[in-house]
Amino acid sequence: MTLPRLKRSTLGDDVYDTLRSAVLEHVMKPGDRVNIDGLARDLEVSPTPVREALARLESEGLVRKRPLAGYTVSPLLTRAEFNDMFDMRLLLECAAARWAASRATTAQRSELLTESVRTIEGGDDRQWHAAFTALDAHLHDLIAAASGSPLLRESIARLHAHLHLHRRYFPYAQTAVTNDEHQQIATAINATDPDAAEAAMRLHLTRARERHLVAFQE
Amino acid sequence: MTLPRLKRSTLGDDVYDTLRSAVLEHVMKPGDRVNIDGLARDLEVSPTPVREALARLESEGLVRKRPLAGYTVSPLLTRAEFNDMFDMRLLLECAAARWAASRATTAQRSELLTESVRTIEGGDDRQWHAAFTALDAHLHDLIAAASGSPLLRESIARLHAHLHLHRRYFPYAQTAVTNDEHQQIATAINATDPDAAEAAMRLHLTRARERHLVAFQE
DNA sequence: AGTTCGTCGATCCTATAGGATCTTTCCTGG
């Protein structure tokens, strides 16, 4: 019998989750100054757990720290940084798809298939975008988990956090295409076809990069 | 005229560097409990910067945190984790070598050649091992930097920190082989030969894995 | 008019104190 190990969360962890969500959902916008005392007041905690949470967020690159001048939310990605991120995604996620195709368990394959056909309906723009982003992140994490490499999964998760530093962009018209690409990856992994899985992932990421690149044309 | 931007370091950063070195050099051994108040007394600072440093170290996986029970130094790698780490190194560092071969600047190529022929002499066992490890890490970082991808370089650096979680092992008899492998990589990169650079890196890592694997045979 | 200096306000950084929790040790009973 395995008990779910009741999670004894600390205040610092709660603050961390809250701040992380705020940055990822652009409630705290890139470039914003982060006032430790102010945040502590708003969250009704002491500055100490806030400092702890910010130290972790800085280690992940979501906020920047200037000594004796405070924290600021990390600025938006430059075009070069954006391209670098997608180069990394191609490197990591293509390998993840390949490994997942050869090593995933039966349960992982079926869950991947199930999730890949889900679609997001209803809600206003903000809700819809949040839900779609979450689903996308979840799918990619499923593949990363199925790769059987904890380190690879963690690296991909870290990278996806940086993706949120990118300017918000709503590819409404292309969700059908995105869903189709996801399904092709899932199908290839389910069929234990590493080559096809890697190719499908490469195609998906290459197209996703192009879809997002329009944000830099202004 | 460019001034070297005097670094205004904070106490928290100093504590972080100190603790990080202590963990990496096994002054604080895997599994050891970390006493916040005790460390603050020893370092003659308040617990606050110590907490901040530990939060960052936890984010990097060098220490673990159990709520309401304190921090402990991360345990030694299991055999599975060790293999996973080298799978990741193969994925990341082979790509780094390939990219470095095609994109490195002239200055980077020459520095890589210079450093790859350096050897470590003298000192007692501890000093010698520390110097050799530092040189190895420096070489791999040079290649990662020459890849032109900041994210890739950071990922590799993060991975190398985990390498120190591995049991100490002194391959005295094999340093000549290691040096030779390093030089082959450097030569290939200098010759702008991506295929050879990747192959040399793959060979180096594969052999390094075997050299370290003996630590698990007991 | 432009620049420099000094003061003010805000913020960060560090230090200390009190409450809650876990670990350890000791004791009792079977």
Place this chain on the structure above:
DNA sequence: CCAGGAAAGATCCTATAGGATCGACGAACT
């Protein structure tokens, strides 16, 4: 001799206060 429970000690977690530094505004000088 071993298992279970309780109390003491140590530690972590949180809250608050004081010192130091940075940025900004205004005045005086060149």
